[in-house]
Amino acid sequence: MDIQKTMREKAEAAKRASRALAILPTGVKNEALRAMADALEKRAELVLEANAQDLEEARAKGLKRSYLDRLMLNEGRIRQMAEGLRQTAALPDPICQGDYSTIRPNGLEIRRVRVPLGVIGIIYEARPNVTADAAGLCLKAGNAVLLRGGSEAIRSNTAISSLLMKAAYKAGIPEGALQFVEFTDREAVDAMTHMTGLLDVIIPRGGAGLIHHIVENSSVPVIETGTGVCHTFVDETADFDMAVKIAVNAKTSHPSVCNAMETLLVHAAIAEDFLPQLARAMEEKHVELRGDARAREICPEMREATEEDWSTEYGDLILSVRVVPDLAAAIAHINKYNTGHSETIVTENLESAHRFQKEVDAAAVYVNASTRFTDGFEFGFGAEIGISTQKLHARGPMGLEALTSTKYLIYGEGQVR
Amino acid sequence: MDIQKTMREKAEAAKRASRALAILPTGVKNEALRAMADALEKRAELVLEANAQDLEEARAKGLKRSYLDRLMLNEGRIRQMAEGLRQTAALPDPICQGDYSTIRPNGLEIRRVRVPLGVIGIIYEARPNVTADAAGLCLKAGNAVLLRGGSEAIRSNTAISSLLMKAAYKAGIPEGALQFVEFTDREAVDAMTHMTGLLDVIIPRGGAGLIHHIVENSSVPVIETGTGVCHTFVDETADFDMAVKIAVNAKTSHPSVCNAMETLLVHAAIAEDFLPQLARAMEEKHVELRGDARAREICPEMREATEEDWSTEYGDLILSVRVVPDLAAAIAHINKYNTGHSETIVTENLESAHRFQKEVDAAAVYVNASTRFTDGFEFGFGAEIGISTQKLHARGPMGLEALTSTKYLIYGEGQVR
Numbered sequence: 001m002d003i004q005k006t007m008r009e010k011a012e013a014a015k016r017a018s019r020a021l022a023i024l025p026t027g028v029k030n031e032a033l034r035a036m037a038d039a040l041e042k043r044a045e046l047v048l049e050a051n052a053q054d055l056e057e058a059r060a061k062g063l064k065r066s067y068l069d070r071l072m073l074n075e076g077r078i079r080q081m082a083e084g085l086r087q088t089a090a091l092p093d094p095i096c097q098g099d100y101s102t103i104r105p106n107g108l109e110i111r112r113v114r115v116p117l118g119v120i121g122i123i124y125e126a127r128p129n130v131t132a133d134a135a136g137l138c139l140k141a142g143n144a145v146l147l148r149g150g151s152e153a154i155r156s157n158t159a160i161s162s163l164l165m166k167a168a169y170k171a172g173i174p175e176g177a178l179q180f181v182e183f184t185d186r187e188a189v190d191a192m193t194h195m196t197g198l199l200d201v202i203i204p205r206g207g208a209g210l211i212h213h214i215v216e217n218s219s220v221p222v223i224e225t226g227t228g229v230c231h232t233f234v235d236e237t238a239d240f241d242m243a244v245k246i247a248v249n250a251k252t253s254h255p256s257v258c259n260a261m262e263t264l265l266v267h268a269a270i271a272e273d274f275l276p277q278l279a280r281a282m283e284e285k286h287v288e289l290r291g292d293a294r295a296r297e298i299c300p301e302m303r304e305a306t307e308e309d310w311s312t313e314y315g316d317l318i319l320s321v322r323v324v325p326d327l328a329a330a331i332a333h334i335n336k337y338n339t340g341h342s343e344t345i346v347t348e349n350l351e352s353a354h355r356f357q358k359e360v361d362a363a364a365v366y367v368n369a370s371t372r373f374t375d376g377f378e379f380g381f382g383a384e385i386g387i388s389t390q391k392l393h394a395r396g397p398m399g400l401e402a403l404t405s406t407k408y409l410i411y412g413e414g415q416v417r
Numbered sequence: 418m419d420i421q422k423t424m425r426e427k428a429e430a431a432k433r434a435s436r437a438l439a440i441l442p443t444g445v446k447n448e449a450l451r452a453m454a455d456a457l458e459k460r461a462e463l464v465l466e467a468n469a470q471d472l473e474e475a476r477a478k479g480l481k482r483s484y485l486d487r488l489m490l491n492e493g494r495i496r497q498m499a500e501g502l503r504q505t506a507a508l509p510d511p512i513c514q515g516d517y518s519t520i521r522p523n524g525l526e527i528r529r530v531r532v533p534l535g536v537i538g539i540i541y542e543a544r545p546n547v548t549a550d551a552a553g554l555c556l557k558a559g560n561a562v563l564l565r566g567g568s569e570a571i572r573s574n575t576a577i578s579s580l581l582m583k584a585a586y587k588a589g590i591p592e593g594a595l596q597f598v599e600f601t602d603r604e605a606v607d608a609m610t611h612m613t614g615l616l617d618v619i620i621p622r623g624g625a626g627l628i629h630h631i632v633e634n635s636s637v638p639v640i641e642t643g644t645g646v647c648h649t650f651v652d653e654t655a656d657f658d659m660a661v662k663i664a665v666n667a668k669t670s671h672p673s674v675c676n677a678m679e680t681l682l683v684h685a686a687i688a689e690d691f692l693p694q695l696a697r698a699m700e701e702k703h704v705e706l707r708g709d710a711r712a713r714e715i716c717p718e719m720r721e722a723t724e725e726d727w728s729t730e731y732g733d734l735i736l737s738v739r740v741v742p743d744l745a746a747a748i749a750h751i752n753k754y755n756t757g758h759s760e761t762i763v764t765e766n767l768e769s770a771h772r773f774q775k776e777v778d779a780a781a782v783y784v785n786a787s788t789r790f791t792d793g794f795e796f797g798f799g800a801e802i803g804i805s806t807q808k809l810h811a812r813g814p815m816g817l818e819a820l821t822s823t824k825y826l827i828y829g830e831g832q833v834r
Contacts, residue, residue, distance in 0.1 A: 019778070026658055108786060110796055137464055174493070217633075218637075219633045222638075223809075242831040297558075361439075363824065365827070367827070367828050367829060369829025373525060391618075392640075396528050396824075405809070407813075408791075409782055415790070
C-alpha cells in the first residue's frame with residue numbers, strides 16, 4: 001500500500017470534514033461524545049480482546065513492566081475512557097466565545113471569537129486511552145483529528161477507534177472527521193509532519209525521542225509536550241516537615257509522569273540539618289539518591305551525581321540532590337537545567353517566594369506545594385490534551401481552549417480606508 | 418568569520434540578557450524606547466548617509482521601483498520610526514497582566530500571568546523601518562531580539578541598529594538584549610532557524626519565498642505572516658455603489674500590501690448589471706481585469722483568467738474576477754484559494770452576512786467594509802509586529818500581546834497530591 005498517498009487521502013478527508021464540524025451545533029457534538037462513550041462500554045470485549053493480543057506480543061518482545069502497565073486495558077480503564085468522554089461532553093463549548101470587542105472611531109464593529117484550529121494530528125505511543133481522550137477533546141473543540149498511535153498498541157487502538165468512528169458518524173459528526181492511521185511505520189509520522197496546509201498543528205505525546213524527532217523535522221506547527229525535569233528547592237526558612245512531605249510526594253507518588261521531581265536543591269545554610277531527614281524519608285520509599293560533593297559529605301551513602309544527572313528525567317525512583325549557596329544559585333541551576341515544566345520552592349519567606357516565582361522560567365512555578373499538581377484537571381480545566389513545555393500558543397496544561405484559534409468578525413456600513 | 422559560531426554567540430548573549438529584561442520595570446523599558454527615538458532623530462544624517470549608499474547599489478543592480486521605494490528613507494520616514502517607538506513606549510505593558518485566576522477546592526491558589534516569550538528572531542527583507550519597529554515592540558514586551566535584515570538594506574539597518582543599541586543600553590536595557598545580524602548570507606538565516614532552545618520564536622516578514630523557506634526548514638517555532646490572497650464577494654443584494662467603492666479601495670489604495678484584494682467574486686444574479694459598473698471604475702484606476710468565461714461574456718475587454726490567477730497575490734493593479742452561482746460557491750472558492758488573511762462580503766442580507774462570517778476560514782472576515790482595515794492600528798492594538806496567517810498562537814494583526822507567553826503561579830500551604 002502506498003503510505004504517502006493513503007495518508008494524504010485521510011488528511012484531505014479530515015480537512016473537508018473540518019469545515020462542517022467547525023459549525024456543528026454544540027448539542028450534536030455532545031450527543032456524539034456520549035454515544036462514543038456508550039459504544040466503548042457496550043463493546044468493551046472487542047477492545048479487551050485486541051488489547052490481550054497487543055499485551056501478549058509486547059511480553060514476548062520482553063518490554064519492561066512500566067511499559068506493559070501503560071499498554072494494559074481492563075474493564076475499569078475502559079470505563080474511565082468512557083467517563084472521560086462524558087465529562088468532555090459536559091464541559092462548556094469553547095467555540096464562538098468572544099474575547100475582544102471594540103467599536104472603532106470610524107464605526108467599524110470588531111469582535112474576536114474562538115474558532116477550531118481545523119485538523120489536529122496526534123502522534124502518541126503506548127497508552128491506548130489517548131485514542132479516546134484525544135478524539136473526544138478534538139471533536140468537542142470542533143476539530144477533525146488524525147490519530148497515529150504506537151505500533152505496540154495497534155490492535156487496541158484500531159478496536160477503540162473503529163467503535164468511536166461508527167458511533168460518532170451515526171450521531172452526526174461529519175464523515176471523515178475522525179481518522180485513525182493504521183500504519184505503524186515511521187514513514188507515516190514523517191508524512192504527517194510534512195502536511196503543511198492540511199494539518200494545522202501536530203501534538204506529539206510520548207517519550208523525549210519521539211518528541212525531539214517531530215520538533216526537529218516537522219514543517220507543520222508543533223506543540224511540544226511532556227518532558228519534565230522538575231525541581232524542588234528547599235529554602236533556608238523552609239518548614240522541614242513540609243519540605244519532606246512535598247519532596248516525597250513529588251518524587252514517589254507517580255515517578256513515571258512528567259510533573260514528578262527529578263532534582264532537589266537545598267540551601268547551604270540548612271543542608272546539614274535537612275538532608276539526613278530527607279534521606280531517611282526517601283530511603284523508606286526506596287529512592288536512590290545521587291548527590292553533589294557537599295550533599296555526600298553530609299550523607300555519605302549517596303552515590304555521586306554526574307553532570308548528566310542534572311538534566312536527566314529519570315521517570316523512576318531516583319533523585320539527584322545538590323546543595324546551593326543561596327536562592328540566586330537555585331534559580332540559576334533551574335533555569336539552566338529545567339525543561340520549562342514545573343518547579344517549586346519550599347519557604348516561609350515571602351520575598352524568596354516572590355522572587356522564585358518571578359525569575360524561574362517554567363510553565364508552572366509553585367510555592368509550598370508539590371509539582372505533581374500540574375495537570376488540566378487539578379488546574380480546573382476539566383480536561384487535558386497534554387502539558388505544553390513551549391511558550392508559543394499554549395504553555396502548561398492544555399484544556400479545550402488550547403485546541404482553538406480565533407477569528408476577527410468585522411461589521412461595517414461601507415467603510416473604506 | 419565563522420558565521421555559525423558568531424550567530425550562536427549572539428543568540429546566547431540575547432538569551433542571557435532576556436532573563437534580566439523579563440523582569441525589568443516598565444519605566445526603564447519606556448525610557449529606553451524614548452531614548453532610542455531621540456537617538457534616531459538626532460543622528461538621522463548617519464542613517465540617511467548609509468541609506469543613500471544602499472539605494473545607489475540597489476539602483477545599479479536595476480531593482481524595480483516598488484523595491485527602491487520600500488528601501489528608501491528620508492527625514493520624514495526617520496521621524497515616523499521615532500514616533501513609532503514613542504507610541505510603543507506609551508502603550509500599556511503587557512507583562513504580568515493576569516488572565517486566569519482560581520482557588521481550587523484543596524486551597525491551591527492558581528493565577529496565570531503574561532510573561533515575555535524570551536528571545537525573538539525577526540527575519541525581514543527590504544524595509545529598514547522594521548529594524549526600529551520590531552526592536553521597540555520586542556523590548557516593550559520584555560523580549561530580547563535577534564534582527565536579521567535583507568542584504569540590500571544592510572548599511573541602513575547597521576546604522577539604525579547601532580544607534581538603537583547604544584541608546585537602549587545607556588538607558589538600562591541589559592547588554593545583549595538587542596542583537597543585529599550583519600551577515601547577509603542565507604547561512605545566517607539557516608543558523609537562526611535551527612537555534613532550538615535559544616530562540617523561542619521566529620517571525621519572518623517579507624515575500625512568499627522567504628516565508629516559505631523558513632516555514633519549511635525551521636525547527637524553531639515560526640509565526641507565519643503576510644501572504645494575502647484576499648477576496649471581495651458582491652452578493653445578490655449588494656448596494657452597487659457601496660460594492661464598487663469597497664472593491665476599488667481594497668484593490669487600489671495600496672496594491673502591494675497583504676490586505677489588498679486580489680480576486681472579486683460576484684453573484685450570478687447581478688453579474689450582468691454590476692460588472693460593467695465595476696469595470697468602468699477599475700479602468701479609471703488603471704486596473705487590469707482577468708475574468709472567468711462568464712465575466713468575459715459580460716465584459717469582453719477582460720483578459721482570460723487562468724487557474725493560476727485564483728491563487729496569485731498580484732501585489733499590483735491586477736484583479737481576477739469570477740461569477741459564482743451563489744453564496745455557497747463564493748465561500749467554497751474562498752476556502753479553496755485564500756491564504757487565511759482577509760475576506761469581505763458586500764450584502765444587504767443579514768443571513769448571507771452571518772453565514773459568510775461563520776463559514777469563511779480567515780483571520781478577518783468583513784461585512785460591508787474594505788479588507789484594507791486588517792492592521793494592528795486599525796484594530797485598536799496601537800502597534801503591529803505583522804499579520805499572522807496561521808492559526809496557532811496568534812491569528813490576524815499581532816500587537817504586543819502576541820509577543821508574550823503565560824506562566825502559572827501557584828501558592829500552597831504544603832499541599833500534596
